[in-house]
Amino acid sequence: AQSVSQHNHHVILSEAASLELGCNYSYGGTVNLFWYVQYPGQHLQLLLKYFSGDPLVKGIKGFEAEFIKSKFSFNLRKPSVQWSDTAEYFCAVYGNNRLAFGKGNQVVVIP
Amino acid sequence: KAGVTQTPRYLIKTRGQQVTLSCSPISGHRSVSWYQQTPGQGLQFLFEYFSETQRNKGNFPGRFSGRQFSNSRSEMNVSTLELGDSALYLCASSLDGPGIAGELFFGEGSRLTVL
Numbered sequence: 001a002q003s004v005s006q007h008n009h010h011v012i013l014s015e016a017a018s019l020e021l022g023c024n025y026s027y028g029g030t031v032n033l034f035w036y037v038q039y040p041g042q043h044l045q046l047l048l049k050y051f052s053g054d055p056l057v058k059g060i061k062g063f064e065a066e067f068i069k070s071k072f073s074f075n076l077r078k079p080s081v082q083w084s085d086t087a088e089y090f091c092a093v094y095g096n097n098r099l100a101f102g103k104g105n106q107v108v109v110i111p
Numbered sequence: 112k113a114g115v116t117q118t119p120r121y122l123i124k125t126r127g128q129q130v131t132l133s134c135s136p137i138s139g140h141r142s143v144s145w146y147q148q149t150p151g152q153g154l155q156f157l158f159e160y161f162s163e164t165q166r167n168k169g170n171f172p173g174r175f176s177g178r179q180f181s182n183s184r185s186e187m188n189v190s191t192l193e194l195g196d197s198a199l200y201l202c203a204s205s206l207d208g209p210g211i212a213g214e215l216f217f218g219e220g221s222r223l224t225v226l
Contacts, residue, residue: 009151034214043114044201046214090153097208098167099144099215103153 002027006102023091115218136204143185
């Protein structure tokens with residue numbers, strides 16, 4: 001079964017700073033890749049997804065992610081964060097008929 | 112359209128008891144997945160049901176079981192509860208299955224505390 005690794009589980013940064021969250025997976029077959037976000041007090045929701053095509057995908061709220069197949073990575077980025085980006089971010093990989101999530105990154109943006 | 116509805120939202124049980132959680136998916140969605148969310152462990156896959164059949168199962172003991180009804184509503188059951196079962200149990204629905212065609216739609220979860 002595939003596994004998903006997310007690094008830097010707790011991230012604290014100031015508004016306007018850039019954010020990059022790493023995601024690496026272990027699975028040799030074809031994968032679909034996702035980032036989900038959970039804002040405080042809300043349910044998980046999709047941020048962006050990659051199935052095929054352009055490896056640089058754009059999601060909601062100015063987020064983007066880049067799929068690098070050779071590195072088994074799907075890192076999430078945002079050039080300039082806002083206080084409202086405070087949330088927990090989960091990378092997920094679909095392969096072998098199941099969707100596996102990483103342990104999440106807790107991101108706190110200080111105004 | 113209405114989202115994924117999970118009941119109950121909160122519950123407290125004692126060790127050895129059993130619990131049943133319910134999930135009503137978005138209308139038209141045939142796939143329901145269950146996840147256990149705990150601090151530091153993220154979301155761990157329990158099982159997925161599609162058209163009343165368990166299509167996939169995670170690495171949880173047999174105390175964790177589930178089922179899906181003809182209207183796509185799903186229940187999961189945990190028997191002989193242990194302290195370590197305390198968690199947020201999330202249900203997610205999708206049209207055809209997680210990751211196949213698009214996104215999962217999550218409910219707000221059922222928070223189980225085992226004393």
